[in-house]
Amino acid sequence: MKISSTQFELELKHPFSISKFTRTSTPLMLLKIQHEDVVGYGEASMVPYMGESYETANAFLKLIDWNKISYPFNFEAIFAYLDDLATGQPAIKAAIDIALNDIQGKILNKPCYEIYGADLAKMPVTSYTIGIDTSAIIREKLKDAEAFKVIKVKLGRDNDKEIIDTIRSLTNVPLYVDANQGWTDKAKAIDLIYWLHSKGVVLIEQPMDKNNHDGNAWLTERSPVPLLADEAVQRLADMDKLKGVYHGINVKLMKSCGMYEGHQMILKARSFGMKVLIGCMSETSCATLAAAALAPLCNWADLDGPWLTKNNPFANPPFENGKYQLKNLPGLGLEGVTPDLFPYTIS
DSSP: OEEEEEEEEEEEEEEEEOSSOEEEEEEEEEEEEEETTEEEEEEEEOOGGGTOOHHHHHHHHHHOOGGGOOSSOOHHHHHHHHHHHOSOOHHHHHHHHHHHHHHHHHHHTOBHHHHTTOOGGGOOOBEEEEOSOOHHHHHHHHHTTTTOSEEEEEOOSTTHHHHHHHHHTTOOSOEEEEOTTOOOOHHHHHHHHHHHHHTTEEEEEOOSOTTOHHHHHHHHHHOSSOEEESTTOOSGGGGGGGBTTBSEEEEEHHHHTSHHHHHHHHHHHHHTTOEEEEEOSSOOHHHHHHHHTTGGGSSEEEOOGGGGBSOOSSOOOOEETTEEOOOSOSBTOOOOOOGGGOOOBOO
């Protein structure tokens, strides 16, 4: 195999704020893997709070003996090998997984969504995320969201109701809410949840601290809308401790190490009777197309990465009526790849 990578700084259209921090860009590692004459593309979105960086990603890639990864790909064995090399590092492992899935689809001449058994007729609408901000800036952000049928709202500070009221003064579309662990008092939180429900909120991610199992379970027992684990779940091994604590989970490929394990998490959630939102970090078309291939297997989608950025290096995914309109192309279906994105080869 031949492996090439590129460091890429993804610039956001607006400063992106959640309950605990703000950022204006996200470092990415774009990956190209060539197996014989077939090329696959992957992406690692290394948001700062996950602890990965260009340095850690490059160091991990250099640990890999690529002769141990051969086609046909045994993803379970591949990830056992990668996890033995180093713990953590889910984003760069996701980049490898996504590229290998792209290669597999191209060899089989099948789209990734077909390989994973996803029915495009069941593609959910995807939401557009509004970060915490002033009323004036939120009004500007909503102008960019006109093509979307659902808005996702970041909450978790002291102006939650003001944000919702501002949005409701401009649109009546359904809302998703992500508190990012920002609520600390469960009595106040349940009152706010009922108020949000009255404002058209249909789901809430990670209301309280991920380690507060009792508090989150207490809210789940009483909430009129589904409460989903986000920070509380990364990989498949985290799933067993979530049953009864949340109504569902948010699967993100940058946390699940890519499509293979993300799919396993979806199946396990279903076996638990839990619902699934498939989401994204700050990502280009590459990683979001990988997630979109699994989206029809989920209840909801939040795959807005390409529309929140200023410098997506690929063509935007096909999008209409608030949904991804995936093409019948082998692999990811990624378009707009230019050779200058990958100027050097690792091995």
